[in-house]
Amino acid sequence: ADVEPYDVAFIIKATDSDFWQYTIVGAKNAELDLKGLVKVTVYGPPSESDIDEQVAILENVVSTKPDAIVIASTSAEATSLVLDGAYKQGIKVILIDNFVYDTEYNSFLATNNKVGGSLAAEKLVESLEAAGKPLQGKIGLISAMAGVPVLIERDDGFRDKLKELAPDLEVLSTRYVDNDIAVAANATEDLLTANPDLIGFFADNNHTGDGVSRVIEERSLQDKIIAVAYDSDPQEIDALRSGALKALILQDPHGMGYKGVMFAFMAINGEPLPQYYDTGVYVVTKENLDDSIWILDPFSRKKY
């Protein structure tokens, strides 16, 4: 261990959510497994809306000349020029979670969010059928924030698939809630008030899932309202257990972090890498909940 470890910069979209903390667990686990061969430094703006700040972070990181950058870019183009410049300087570039156009890179690891969204639709329809409900009525769609590409992909995937599977279900116009659980809960209540024939919800990330499930729990609507949500956090897991949520659509943030760092190490050593690596989408329901803790709560895999 007398060799200088390789510097790997790990840049996330934001520091403020469980999801990104999970990727950090993955990255740090990889650092540990590489036994002193790499040093991982984590960077990230406070919130996902700080796109410009992430670009600034990236610029600053490039000027410290790390050996590799693993980045979950908030925007598909804002980071192109800087990343491309970094790549040309010989810094290895690994993209995770979000694609970036117009740059060379060593590998890209991500979830296919369109697929995730359509899986959510499938699960919603299955659960409605299981509950013996006719595929008729209204579905609420609660989205964390307007204008965020990965969320748009999920929502699109969900709407498209649902139309295909259950054309008589009407998806109400999306409610955006500033990624605030309480606001998501308010919107859920209001949609219930306004639409007596509302039978289900799709919440496109963990905070929206928390808001929707909270109202279902508060009002004991587990049997009346069928809800499916994206991502996981302790609240969502509880909700799955209590039946307030029927299914969670999960990505593998730990995998993105772990494999991202591993890929970076491999790239530095000149080993071949796939252009695209699908980190997969997982569906967890009450049935497989207890076997899925590794994916539901990556902190359970924390080694350091």
Place this chain on the structure above:
Amino acid sequence: MKSNQRKAFAERNLLIILAVMAVYLTIATKGNFSSWDNITNLIRQSSINGVVAIGMTLIIITGGIDLSVGSIVGLSGMVYALLTSNRGDIQMASSLAIILALGVSALIGLANGVAVHNGKVPPFIATLGMMTLVRGIVMYSSSGRMISGLPMEFREFSVATMLGIPALAWTWIFLAIFMAFVLKYTMYGRNLYAIGSNIEAARLSGINIGSNLYNFYVTAGLFSGIAGLMLGTRMAAGVPTGGQGYELDAIASVVIGGASLSGGVGSIFGTALGALIIQTLRNGGNLLGVDPFIMQIIIGAIIILAVFFDQYLKGRKTG
């Protein structure tokens, strides 16, 4: 016109605006809006911002502004969650955790007061710095993760009712009446208006500016802390981003409620109406199911129009 009458009158305009909105929404939603269910929802939904806005009213009457309220909301909820969660190391009695959460919130308020009074840092900057700093503490203490597993009785408070009205709403109503009384009938309240109106005159009248400012900022911190606990029961968890952005809603409520950002003017009742107007816009938008982007455009316009209309009505009578 007597100034008391004038105040009541100013708030009457807001009542009119609220009433117009309510009538319109009732018609447009075919009665849904004024269902008892929705009205209680509406009050409950307004209650957290409503409580934050009470504290904000004080600070705005001093002529200051408090941007740290949202972070304090987050901190208070997080402190409670960390101390009581059945998944953590410590597991304190709920009541003790509440006291500690409020104590920490009051302390942040005090730090604001010290920065503003002793440090002579303008309130905007002092509380902006505190907003960033406190949010950092919330993130750090929770490692940026949600903390769940809170005591059941705490979580149930969010759905508890009394006489058909949600406990959260009662909390707001009680605090608002209490503070309205304090502002009108105690030295604390009168010193607030005196300092906000003319700090130099207040100082020369022998009012202790420092200790009063501390009081006001501590109170604001305390109210944010209470709101943080209310948010905690509603979210059933400590959330690292909890309360983010709440400062804008609170300030808007206070200003729509008739307060002036240059200080000296403002009332708890006005602020409460301001908070209701804002939430009615959101609630109405959801009930109507309007395209969310169009809704946003309309909300923006109505915020301006509500205040314009209020000013216009006032102007016509006095000008």
Place this chain on the structure above:
Amino acid sequence: MKSNQRKAFAERNLLIILAVMAVYLTIATKGNFSSWDNITNLIRQSSINGVVAIGMTLIIITGGIDLSVGSIVGLSGMVYALLTSNRGDIQMASSLAIILALGVSALIGLANGVAVHNGKVPPFIATLGMMTLVRGIVMYSSSGRMISGLPMEFREFSVATMLGIPALAWTWIFLAIFMAFVLKYTMYGRNLYAIGSNIEAARLSGINIGSNLYNFYVTAGLFSGIAGLMLGTRMAAGVPTGGQGYELDAIASVVIGGASLSGGVGSIFGTALGALIIQTLRNGGNLLGVDPFIMQIIIGAIIILAVFFDQYLKGRKTG
């Protein structure tokens, strides 16, 4: 003492604060901080907020505040993107699109001015409403999606340099010097300070309040529009959430730069230093690789301390 000296003096404190930060960071980063590369990064990173903050300086000197700047930044970039994207229906010449984007931005500024002057809506509320409304327009016009495929020469502006200094930085420097000159040497600037210091005395001095306020708000809109285009080249796309939250950074820059939120006081040079101080904090944190949460706590504390220190130095000389 001449007040010119006094002003220079006030800004000297900020320079000292900035210098102390720079020296510390240079040592702590083993010279990385003061590498030419990093310095140009720093200026470029400050430039967008820097330009927004120039417009904000005007509004704050009037005694107002402009919360709509961030949304205008978003709008301007989006208008440009919608008009030029090779994936859209229209595909206009870049220069024409720039003019239209700036025109729209100026128009929003004018609307702010009308609401404030004619509508007598307090600036906070008028621009808060406008912030929501304009963001709604941005979302609506783009269906909440990112619009990419912008002309290459536009995208390359973000990395272009002149004499080794980024074009974005030049834009900021040029605009700042220009406005500093305008404020000091023209009627426009004099009227600004007059209105901000005492609007009634200004009126009685034959200054036309309305048309001047329109001018200031239009200018602020225009600067936000320019910043929106700068952000556009940096994002290489029209981003629906672009510019969100920029108002806080801009206001902080202006106030750290020595302006008073009650109006009448403020300078472009001070604001520029304020913008640099804020960005240096972020830049330094990144270079040091400090834990982001700890960094947030430190940034919050330093914002307060910088202003405290500035006040303290001022107080020592004059008190």
Place this chain on the structure above:
Amino acid sequence: MSFGKEILRLDNICKSFPAVKALDQVNLSVRAGEVRGLVGENGAGKSTLIKVVTGAYIKDSGKMIFEDKEVSRNSPIISKELGIYAVYQDVMVAQDLSVAENFFLGNQPKRGPFIDWGKMHRESKKFLEEIEVDIDVKRSIKELSAAEGKMITIAKALWQNPKLVIFDEPTAVLTRNETKILFRIIKNLREKGSAIIYISHNLEEVFDTCDTVTVLKDGAVVGTYTTEELGSVEKLIPLMVGRAIEEMYYKKEVAIGQELLRVENLSGSKFKNITINVKAGEILGIFGLVGAGRTDIARAIFGADKFDKGKIIANGKEISIRKPKDSLKSGVGYLPEDRRNQGTFAQQDIEFNVNAINLDKVMKAGILNYKKAYEQTKEYVDKLSIKIGSVYQKVSDLSGGNQQKVVIARWLCRNPDVLIFDEPTAGIDVGTKAEIYRLFNEILNQEKGIILISSYLPELIGLSDRILVISNGMVAGEVERKDFSEEYLLTLAMKNIVSKEKIREAV
């Protein structure tokens, strides 16, 4: 004369500001039952001295002894507890609070821990009635005039019954009637054994009211005298200004020329059918009791307020005036009576303030020439002997009188055809008053006209060619110079007033 024990003694007090040494080794001693006048030119340090005594400013050096005990640490709270009460030069009231509250500010009556509003209203109302101040105690200060606001702080002095009361320039904004009430209050306080320090530029007033006078010059004490030993105002002036003033209201005979401004049948909410004319080389005085509507008329002519009907003719042409800018263009200027709220740009420097309406003269191609701007400012600073450290000093750091001079300088520099001065010499020292009157002559020599609104009759009588008397919003008469007499003007001023109370004001 025999007074009680020594209440306040100051030993070698010094206080400096960045630009000036405001107090230089000041020694002063005041006894119980004594009314001490404090006089001096604008910027002599009177207000600063007061603020040191009340702890609003911290002294640089020297000792303050109150009732035989040294006060080493002072603050408004401490001085209030000691029994010191001050009525400051600038009205210090909380605009948003009611009269009653301002009256009790800092010690509102309570029942238990709660404010007793009823008692507060009752007691303040009763007390104000007793001393014949007629103000609705429930109204907020915002709705009152500056004079009424000041009356509240004055009345408070008597109510609190302090050991030392300081009045800084109290009569500058007061009406005749209110001034009388003030004197009664002072008498009352003296009888109760309070020591009183009384600051004023109205030297007659000082002579009438005070037992002893301390003269301050450039921050240092020139001397303390009994009014008896001085004998007359004329003896006092040279001590203050360093020279005698031969003729205060010196008026050169200027040939009266053509009509410059004519106002016909102007009516507004507070005045009806006002017709006024001013000719070149002429000073038209306007007299009236406070509240008669003189300011309203002036503001309407200037375009600061709207009026209902009437014609304004400048230089023979009817002009349409909707905002101040219009009247400025037509050569009409207006110096407002409320310096603080309508005159100064407090945070800006003196150059800025003087040039606020005179930039055209120092601009070229839209660019300001700072050198010329400086020279233009300096010229008027010298002419009006404005006491400043530098023209780049903030105007709010100047003494009250000097701030007023800055605003006057602004208008003298503008030099419009007709200049309306509303109470221009309020708070200005005698020496400068004489200067300003001389400048009036300069203006008249350039074939310009002046409308002078003043509540100070000697000034009006001394300077005007004609005096128009306004009573209750209507013209009560026009008096030629040969017919000027205080009694006659006062009689006219009361012409349209019916109520007994109002008549009492003038007596």
